[in-house]
Amino acid sequence: MAAKNFVVGVFDDEAVLFPAVKKVRAAGYKIHDVYTPFPVHGLDHAMGLRETSLHTAGFIYGITGTTTALSFMSWVFTSDWPMNIGGKPHFPLPAFIPITFELTVLFSAVGMVLTFCYLCQIAPFVKKHIFHPRQTDDKFVMAIEVTAKSSAEDVKNFLASVGAQEINEQRAETGWWLGRFDREDRLFSEQPAPLNA
Amino acid sequence: MKDQFVIPAKLRTASFVLMGIGVLTLLIGLVALHGEHGSTRFWAGILQNSTFFLLVTLASTFFIAATTLAHGGWQIAFRRVPEAISMAVPVLGAIVFIVLMIIVFGGKEHIYHWVNAEHVKHDRVLSWKSAFLSKGFYTTATIITIGLWAFFTVKLRNMSLQEDTWDLSPESGRRILWRNTVWCGGFAVIFALSVGSTTPWLWLMSIDAHWFSTMYSWYTFASTWVSGLSLIALFVIYLKGKGYLSFVNEEHLHDLGKFMFAFSIFWTYLWFSQYMLIWYANMPEETEYFKPRVWGEWRPVFFLNLIINFILPLLLLMKRDTKRNYTAVTYIAILIIFGHWLDFFQMVMPGTVQELHFPWYELGLGLGFVGVIIFVVINQLAKAPLVPKNHPYLKESIVHHT
Numbered sequence: 001m002a003a004k005n006f007v008v009g010v011f012d013d014e015a016v017l018f019p020a021v022k023k024v025r026a027a028g029y030k031i032h033d034v035y036t037p038f039p040v041h042g043l044d045h046a047m048g049l050r051e052t053s054l055h056t057a058g059f060i061y062g063i064t065g066t067t068t069a070l071s072f073m074s075w076v077f078t079s080d081w082p083m084n085i086g087g088k089p090h091f092p093l094p095a096f097i098p099i100t101f102e103l104t105v106l107f108s109a110v111g112m113v114l115t116f117c118y119l120c121q122i123a124p125f126v127k128k129h130i131f132h133p134r135q136t137d138d139k140f141v142m143a144i145e146v147t148a149k150s151s152a153e154d155v156k157n158f159l160a161s162v163g164a165q166e167i168n169e170q171r172a173e174t175g176w177w178l179g180r181f182d183r184e185d186r187l188f189s190e191q192p193a194p195l196n197a
Numbered sequence: 198m199k200d201q202f203v204i205p206a207k208l209r210t211a212s213f214v215l216m217g218i219g220v221l222t223l224l225i226g227l228v229a230l231h232g233e234h235g236s237t238r239f240w241a242g243i244l245q246n247s248t249f250f251l252l253v254t255l256a257s258t259f260f261i262a263a264t265t266l267a268h269g270g271w272q273i274a275f276r277r278v279p280e281a282i283s284m285a286v287p288v289l290g291a292i293v294f295i296v297l298m299i300i301v302f303g304g305k306e307h308i309y310h311w312v313n314a315e316h317v318k319h320d321r322v323l324s325w326k327s328a329f330l331s332k333g334f335y336t337t338a339t340i341i342t343i344g345l346w347a348f349f350t351v352k353l354r355n356m357s358l359q360e361d362t363w364d365l366s367p368e369s370g371r372r373i374l375w376r377n378t379v380w381c382g383g384f385a386v387i388f389a390l391s392v393g394s395t396t397p398w399l400w401l402m403s404i405d406a407h408w409f410s411t412m413y414s415w416y417t418f419a420s421t422w423v424s425g426l427s428l429i430a431l432f433v434i435y436l437k438g439k440g441y442l443s444f445v446n447e448e449h450l451h452d453l454g455k456f457m458f459a460f461s462i463f464w465t466y467l468w469f470s471q472y473m474l475i476w477y478a479n480m481p482e483e484t485e486y487f488k489p490r491v492w493g494e495w496r497p498v499f500f501l502n503l504i505i506n507f508i509l510p511l512l513l514l515m516k517r518d519t520k521r522n523y524t525a526v527t528y529i530a531i532l533i534i535f536g537h538w539l540d541f542f543q544m545v546m547p548g549t550v551q552e553l554h555f556p557w558y559e560l561g562l563g564l565g566f567v568g569v570i571i572f573v574v575i576n577q578l579a580k581a582p583l584v585p586k587n588h589p590y591l592k593e594s595i596v597h598h599t
Contacts, residue, residue, distance in 0.1 A: 087479075095477070
């Protein structure tokens, strides 16, 4: 994983954050991500994120479950181990439907949860860089990547002009790595500035 | 903002033409369907269509009650549409009442064979059921249920119109919420005890008087509820296309589409639950219902019913883009209403007419009832502004984001 340089702006208010996101995008700076303590309606559109394809993945997992259940039961009861259950035919489709339904739901549910975790890079025993410890508490945090076309000073000045309360520079990993927050991280009160500023 | 609906001359003419087709079909039926068998088909067609369209319009009253009790705000922008549709309940209720009374007291027993007291005496099953399946109980229950449905429907509509004349204030907002919740709560209880249990048993299940299914009423409810939601969607899309309902957008349509999608699956769940238990237990007194439908000449209708009402809505409405597309939802809504009309067709006909005919007579009557519904709804829509301006949840509906 490559570490990148970021300029981080911290906002107090959703009402300031929204126009700030639009202005930052209009100015051409590259938003890495925005962290909010609660879901903000319409923020994904403002950031220009594309529609998630999690549904499509869910549909594929679902039909995989349907096919697995129907083909396995059909194989077992018609060729592998035919049994006479209540005098029903060896291919009793109505009796297969509940199990087919359950497996469809199970496959799509488990598959979508794992896909969601992968897409968001969250899992037990992995860590991701946290830009500000209060981003899940009461602050709105916008991380802007410093690219070859922009300088950190410019981004800082621009963030100040759109209303960021607190601005700092960080060099951080973009992806996830193995590790444990509970063992390796210091308490909030013990963390050094600028995170604690 | 266009807030006052003006009836387009074309639609009014269309409703008259449809009603004309219905009356014409009825007259042709009177002449063409003669003899014992013809008379059975004549009344079975009227029974199927009148009960189906009454319960479909009653679904609008239930829509108002359910969304009000859930403190839903999203539907307020088009709440006048289900209100207008629900006003067809008193009209269709009167028709259904007359039809049922003629069937029960007409002296013939080709629809309900339990009306013959002499026959019931010698039939052990029917004599056990005679407290429930008797002319007296049937008539009393029918009068009470249709009367209560009409009363609550008109009451909810009148309250909504009255609220337009109030002053906008926090107190009036609280009063609107409170009294709507109380009356809708009352209606929900009535609805659960009628459509959710006894009404379909009496009106439709008693055609096969020896047979019974505890799923039957819920099955009927699911069928008419999803058709009722489709009917609401059709009128909303029509008004939107004419430039009315400016607060309604893809977000509201998306939610209606989700309802149609979800309740199509719910209907299938009940369809399958009723079928599988009977198939599994395999008892003659229960399987007699499915014998003509699954293994008789009704087989194509039975499976066409499943394709139209489950497989097509499931696959077509699954994508978000379809649910947000006015044209797509229009076609699917028409498909769903036709599908559940066909469902009622295969519920009523195998027990009465027995042979499968091309349903020219039943379809003609159905168009007539569609004409009646259009006529009532456009007249009701024109009576009041299309936005209930004093409702406290109106803003929530305008900014609705699904």
